[in-house]
Amino acid sequence: FLTRGYTQRVADVVGEGVFAEAHENMVMVRDIELYSLCEHHMLPFFGKAHIAYIPNGKIVGLSKLPRIVDMFARRLQVQERLTGEIAEAIAGVLAPHGVGVVVEAYHLCMMMRGVEKQNSKTITSALLGCFRDDARTRAEFLRLAVSSDG
Numbered sequence: 001f002l003t004r005g006y007t008q009r010v011a012d013v014v015g016e017g018v019f020a021e022a023h024e025n026m027v028m029v030r031d032i033e034l035y036s037l038c039e040h041h042m043l044p045f046f047g048k049a050h051i052a053y054i055p056n057g058k059i060v061g062l063s064k065l066p067r068i069v070d071m072f073a074r075r076l077q078v079q080e081r082l083t084g085e086i087a088e089a090i091a092g093v094l095a096p097h098g099v100g101v102v103v104e105a106y107h108l109c110m111m112m113r114g115v116e117k118q119n120s121k122t123i124t125s126a127l128l129g130c131f132r133d134d135a136r137t138r139a140e141f142l143r144l145a146v147s148s149d150g
Contacts, residue, residue, distance in 0.1 A: 002037055005074035010089045013071050017061035018093060026137075027059060028052035028144055032066045038109045039076035047105030047121070049083075050145035053090055054097040054130060054137070065090070079105050079124050087126035098129030100141040 032049045049069045072085045087101040102125045111118050130137045 001074070003075055005071045008071045008074075010068065010071065010093060013067045014060060014064045014093050017064040019059050019061070020057060021055060021059040022057070023055050023059060026052050026054050026140065026144075028141070029062055029065045030145065032069050034069050034073040034082075034103070034105070036073040036075070036077045036079075036082060036105075038107060039078060041109035041113070042076075043108040043112065045077075045079065045105045045107040045109070045122075047103060049086065050102045050104075051086065051090065051100070052131070052141050052144070053094060053099045055094065056096045058094050058096075060090070060094055079103055079107075079122055083124040084126045087128050091128050096129065098131040098134075098137060099126070100128075100131040100138070100145070101126045102142070102145045 028051065030050045032051065034049055035044060035046045037043070038045055051065050068089050069086055072082050072089070083101050083103045087099045090099045102123065104121055104123050106121055110120055127138060131141055132138065
């Protein structure tokens with residue numbers, strides 16, 4: 001179960017969940033919970049992912065984004081690579097104008113051993129296409145990704 005991501009492929013996870021659509025604005029799914037294993041210490045890390053993309057003629061079923069997160073999280077991982085793999089997978093499936101991914105996670109390898117910091121959160125991002133190249137798009141994404149629900 002904890003490493004089932006090794007037996008999955010993005011094409012299988014997404015399946016028939018890609019649709020032609022002329023929508024041109026940002027699509028975001030926030031607060032996708034994730035659980036993974038640190039490949040260095042074999043201890044869990046957990047948190048949430050925020051994903052956005054700007055379509056280029058195709059959209060993906062909203063449930064497919066959490067499935068992509070789970071596929072890569074269910075492997076021995078480092079958070080930096082996990083974040084990039086999620087972004088690259090979405091870019092590969094949709095060829096959108098851009099993709100943004102932010103992952104916020106707590107690492108038991110930092111909480112239980114070593115520095116023993118209980119409240120340290122690690123935040124990583126991967127920005128592709130217009131999310132990397134356009135400051136306004138990047139700012140909108142990051143503002144939405146970290147905004148509070150109140």
